[in-house]
Amino acid sequence: MVHFVNTHSDVRALASDLSLAVVRLTRHLRGRRAESQISLTQLSVLATLGNEGALTPGTLAAKERVQPPSMTRVIASLTDLGLVARDPHPTDGRQIIVSLSPAGHALLADERSAREAWMSDQLAGLDTDQLIVLEQAVEILNEIVADSE
Structure with a gap:
């Protein structure tokens, strides 16, 4: 795990990583509802x-x-x-x-x-x-x- 230094580039990198993780998690959660009407x-x-x-x-x-x-x-x-x-x-x-x-x-x-x-x-x-x-x-x-x- 990388320690967070709190520079502008660190915040942007975290924002990017977090956004991608949330999208992937959302995709998995959506997969639970394949039979939904x-x-x-x-x-x-x-x-x-x-x-x-x-x-x-x-x-x-x-x-x-x-x-x-x-x-x-x-x-x-x-x-x-x-x-x-x-x-x-x-x-x-x-x-x-x-x-x-x-x-x-x-x-x-x-x-x-x-x-x-x-x-x-x-x-x-x-x-x-x-x-x-x-x-x-x-x-x-x-x-x-x-x-x-």
């Missing part, structure tokens, strides 16, 4: 609804960083699959509220379970020090993502 975009929307609860399409589009017309199409496709419910907004008759249906909750749980099972198998082969480093890395990555939102 939904796209990654649809899965992301379901995960946001699972984490945030019911949302308006506009709020959902903002959280997913997509344009409202694109979110409208995603919501329509998820509604057709029975994975989300669309209900009238309680105070604004022009709006709707989108929430996970029971089938959406079940599919999200299945997707999460497949990824977690694969990741658990990979982590089982690591020693305690490596697990501690990964735990710290998760905290740092979550901070980076939170700071950019």
